[in-house]
Amino acid sequence: MRTAPPAPVQGATPVTHRALAPDLARGLMLLLIALAHAHMYLGGHPAGFRGYTLDGDALDRLVAGVQILLVDGRALPMFAALFGYGLVQLANRQLATGRSWPQVRKVLRRRSLWLLAFGFCHALLLFFGDILGAYGLIGLVFVGLIRREDRTVLRAAVAGLVAHVVVLAGFGLLTISGPKGDTPAAMGDPMEALMMRLIGWSGMTPTYFAASVVPAFLFGIWAARRRLLEDPLAHRDLLSRIAVLGTAVAIVGGVPLTLIDTQLWTPSDLTAVSAYAVHSLTGIAGGLAYAAIIGLVAARMRPGHPGPIVRALSACGQWSLTCYLLQSVIFVAVFTPYLGGLSTRVGDAAASGIAVLTWLATVVLAALLAPSGRRGPAEVLLRRLTYGRR
Template sequence: MRMGTDSDRPVGADGPVGADRPVGADGSAGTDGRGARGPVTRQERALAPDLARGVMLAFIALANAPLFLYDRPRGPRLHVIDTGLVDRIASFVVVTFVDGRAYPMFAALFGYGMVQLYRRQRASGSAEPAIRRVQVRRNLWLLVFGIVHAALLFPGDILGGYGLAGLFMLALLPVSDRGLLAWAAVCTVPVVVLGSTYGLATGGGGALVGALSTQDPWEAMSLRLADWLATTPFTALMVLLPMVLGLWAGRRRILDEPERHRVLLRRAAVAGLTLALAGGLPLDLVVVGVQPSSSVTVNLVYGALHTLTGVAGGLGYAALVGLLAARLQSRWARQALPGQRREVAPGRITTAVAACGERSLSCYLAQSVVFVLLFTPYAGGLGAHLGSAATAGVALLTWLAIVAGAGVLGRVGRRGPAEVLLRSLTYRAPRGNR
């Protein structure tokens, strides 16, 4: 199968297009000029992206929960400085396999999803201006969701950064594959420059940690907003690289048809996770106190290396989940009765995790609600007492509870509340169609 495209021709979100004739997902030209169609239906969803989002929400929980700890000094990547062996092992595992590895995977899936949205709209005959309006509205509303999330719950919000970066990504949808790779090279610069700062010990941690450790909830809100406003533009710059690579993957339907891309997925998983482990190890050893911090310059290099290889790790995780989805689909196909077009339903665990991924926005926000209630000094106050190991345990239990809840919603056919709201705001009918 030929997966590449002619790099000298303009490329739309779903492959090569002629300058005057946009092509939909089915190869037909979208010419009826209709407004945008509605959101994706459950029947149109692919297993691998949802399964990847569901799994990675566990990583998001493991990465975010330690930020809620307070009244202790912090080292690189804002991890508290642990003294107990079990806590140090937990920190090592999180920094090695989670920190800076989860958000690139979500960013790549975000770019991938933009291609899926574009392809569905073109296949239904929607006109280019209508598709662009949908994409713009979706990203602008993500910015709004982000600032509300930061104001009420968590200053380390990622939604605003995705929304801001997504607006820029709209300009890249018609760029050729060669142009995309050039942009990917350009986007490594902010990853290296900004990522290098993660190698520095940050003392008190600034507004982000202050917002999560203050006793006054109103002061916490002002600190959260200040941190969000200051950091969101930089977050957007950091997620551009995996988003561009996700767009490239979306053009090839790599996660829509993982069984047809096993070789590529296998290579991406092995290479990405190996790079993430090797590149993250120097900073990991500093975080847990095995290797002393030698100089600012060395720590900056460690931070840049950890962050850049984290992008490879995020893509490796996505590829690994794609391989899992391909294996599951092959198993279900073998279990189907010979000569009959019957699909075997996924197991309960797979269904629940995929349901969590399908409702990833609601589940992401739910994690923040739980962490605020448990950890902050004006609520549960556990952030002053738990170590890194216990905090990781709370994060995983939170994820499991949310997966169970998402599974229930999936079985009764209900969407997540945040998804319902975002879709109603994104796909509102144009005035002429009301």
């Protein structure tokens, strides 16, 4: 008996049919990512747990304090939750075409494998703190949980939280006892920087970043099953609770490390490492809260009538992979000693100002090109590698 051929692969969702909240969240999230990454290109200064300089002036310390409290360790979980959310959306679109789950799982794993390759290239050429590789690794390992019951997903998330604390405590101990030196982004020799980027990425992807991504990724799967961001109006009460509780937990949990890294408090090493782990753990709640807040904002907008700013931010979200990589291109051009050379000449405040300008430039670029139906070049390449030319 002949088997019917599989249904054709569904193409990318047309821009006009995309849900507003997930794209808006991704667009705003890229601002937090830029702020969290820019100071990591600085060198020549002693740095704290989160990489901010310890010898900056009052403005640098103020900026560092605000970002440690509200940005660092909060942007990555938000990004991870949106990644899990988007993977469920992608699987649902594939299943809706009539494809079987084994076929869909194969597509998702192929996409994750290419994301891992993107991350390798990103680290090789631009930035040791790449997170694409971690997403690809998580997608390869945990894609099966998309079809498992909620209880299993939430249990895995709790186990991920435990692993997260253990890994972060280990990195905190390394920060205190390990050698101090410039980050790969601030090294003057391009080949030495390249080798150090690969070494750092190879170690951080399966440990630090993967442990940081897993819990939020799984919570994103849970949220996508309930369409929390696709239909935020129907889930306004739940999103409100997540927003309020998550923000409160993140702020309370972030205060101790903020005081330590801005040198307003000098506790014992054990207390400092504990504060570092608590900061990162509560940051997961903060990342989920930020996504919920954006969902609530989207729920208040008239359907089909976003303003020009919202349209621009959503366009940036549609181009999130391209804009993320463009940030690294600009930072390398501006900061590295063998190009722009600002890594040793500016402080945290100036680096954050450059981050905001960089993010604005990517928003403008996406806003100009996305409304015509164009996909970001990185998004087009990832789809071509995943699905072929069909």
